[in-house]
Every structure is written in structure tokens, then in C-alpha cells.
Amino acid sequence: MVMDLKEKTKTESIYVPDIATITEIKDLTPTEKQFKIKIDDPVKRKNFNFLPGQFVELTVFGIGEAPFSIPSSPNNKDYFELCVRSIGSVSAALHRMKAGDKVGIKGPLGKGYFPYEKMQGNNVVIVAGGLGMAPVRSILLQILEDRKSYKDVTLIYGCVDPQSMLYKDEIKKLQESKELDIKLTVDRPDNSWKGAVGVCTNLIPQLKYQPQDTYIIVCGPPVMYKFVIIELEEKKYKPENIFLSLERRMECGVGKCNHCHIGNKLVCVDGPVFSLWEIKNLKEAI
Ligand code: FES
Known part of the structure; x- marks a missing residue:
């Protein structure tokens, strides 16, 4: 069966994260950190338009991936923030990372947002x-x-x-x-x-x-x-x-x-x- 090219591209894009850089990490509480994240590709970064309430799937390479909601303003076009509590393997690995480290980002995801x-x-x-x-x-x-x-x-x-x-x-x-x-x-x-x-x-x-x-x-x-x-x-x-x-x-x-x-x-x-x-x-x- 020949897969429709448009469908194939669509299917692949679901699984392939965009490479992004952690540009800043801030302690919010003893158990939560805020990560400022910038998608590396300028075109993909420009096209990353999220609505309030949507989320991303974040990949820590070699560890796994997990969903995180986006707490920053949708009007910030250059970066977005994530607030992460260290409770699983992905979030714990993220807490060990430093500014400059790379992660994978899929999203923004979800159709339902705060109207x-x-x-x-x-x-x-x-x-x-x-x-x-x-x-x-x-x-x-x-x-x-x-x-x-x-x-x-x-x-x-x-x-x-x-x-x-x-x-x-x-x-x-x-x-x-x-x-x-x-x-x-x-x-x-x-x-x-x-x-x-x-x-x-x-x-x-x-x-x-x-x-x-x-x-x-x-x-x-x-x-x-x-x-x-x-x-x-x-x-x-x-x-x-x-x-x-x-x-x-x-x-x-x-x-x-x-x-x-x-x-x-x-x-x-x-x-x-x-x-x-x-x-x-x-x-x-x-
Ligand atoms: S999180 Fe996998 S189907 Fe919704």
C-alpha cells in the first residue's frame, strides 16, 4: 500500500520532536523549577503559536518524554516556559540539566484551551x-x-x-x-x-x-x-x-x-x- 505523502509527513511529524535549547533555569520552590526554552530552528520557533492551556511533549534524549503544560504568555514569540516538578524519570533528568542543554519539543498540543x-x-x-x-x-x-x-x-x-x-x-x-x-x-x-x-x-x-x-x-x-x-x-x-x-x-x-x-x-x-x-x-x- 502506498502511503499518501501528505499523510506520511503528518504521521512522522507527530513523532519527531523539534530540537530546542534550555536558555534559563530558575528555582521556583524546593521541588519545582522553571525552564525557559527556545526552539532552535527560527522558522519552527516563529510557527510555534500556542493557546493558553495547551501543552508540549518534551523529550530528554536517552531518558524518555513527558507532557508539560505551558505556563508562559502566548504573546511571547521567542521562547516559552515550563514549570516542572521532579516526580518521574523525565522530570528528574530535566532537573539535572543546565542552561545550554538540548531537549526535544513536540507541540503545541491539545485542541481544548482556555477560551x-x-x-x-x-x-x-x-x-x-x-x-x-x-x-x-x-x-x-x-x-x-x-x-x-x-x-x-x-x-x-x-x-x-x-x-x-x-x-x-x-x-x-x-x-x-x-x-x-x-x-x-x-x-x-x-x-x-x-x-x-x-x-x-x-x-x-x-x-x-x-x-x-x-x-x-x-x-x-x-x-x-x-x-x-x-x-x-x-x-x-x-x-x-x-x-x-x-x-x-x-x-x-x-x-x-x-x-x-x-x-x-x-x-x-x-x-x-x-x-x-x-x-x-x-x-x-x-
Ligand atoms: S496521552 Fe496518549 S492518548 Fe492521550
């Missing part, structure tokens, strides 16, 4: 738990870069303890700027902690926005979703205006391994961002 166009002219609430702050940072930065297109914006961010909070310096500056309302909470406060104590779900009843002009974005550990949704539904926020990133269980990132299926959906291909309306009746989604 920033629909959210314009409305209030936006971002609810993030732990490492879930990384994927939502891209939409938060995008909103801040076009702040006048949105009504009020609230970030609710919960962590285990103050040390594990991502992007602390940025959050502090945003608190001072008053461009948005920021509500922080931790489970285990230390003596310096001045915010709320407990899970981020506890802060949702404080929201004053009305359902008709409010969009909600949610990203965090799987256990968080169910309780956040209960609180959001209690306040009558519309399921079609609630968007969740379901990155869990992704492996290949390109619809081949079937690890990420939920009902008839593949998170890596159909998501990773879904509206609550799309997935609320899918078993195991929440």
Missing part, C-alpha cells in the same frame, strides 16, 4: 490548587496583557504550605498592582503567613460576581475538582462558563497510548481544557 475570546467583557475567576497554578498562569498573563478587555478578575490559589507556592514574587507584585483580586490560602501555615488557612474551595463563597457575566477557570489536583464544582454550582455559575484543565494521566500527548481517555474523549487530543458542560456526564471525568 480567552469568549471571556472578554466578563468577570474571570481563576481557581488554582498547587501545581495547577502553572497551566493557568498562561491565561492569567494573557488577561493582564489585555486587562481592559475584561471586567473584574479574581485569582484563588491554594497550596499545602507557603514554601510550595509557585510564582510568589509575581503574585506579590500583582497584589500591589491591584489589577486583580488575589485570595491565597494554605493548609499548613507558618508564622509568617498572613492569608487564609484551609483549602481553596473555602474561598469560593466569597465571590460576588453574578453568573451571567462570569467565567471560571479551574486547575489543580484531581481531588479538588469535585468540591470546587459543588461550590460553583451552589453559586449558580453556568457549566458552559466553567473551564477545567484535566491534564492527568497524559503520556504520549498525541492520541496514541490511550492512557488519558475519559469516556469517549482523549484528554491530550480533545482537551486538556474542557468546559464543565462538555464533561459533566462523563464517568470518571471529575
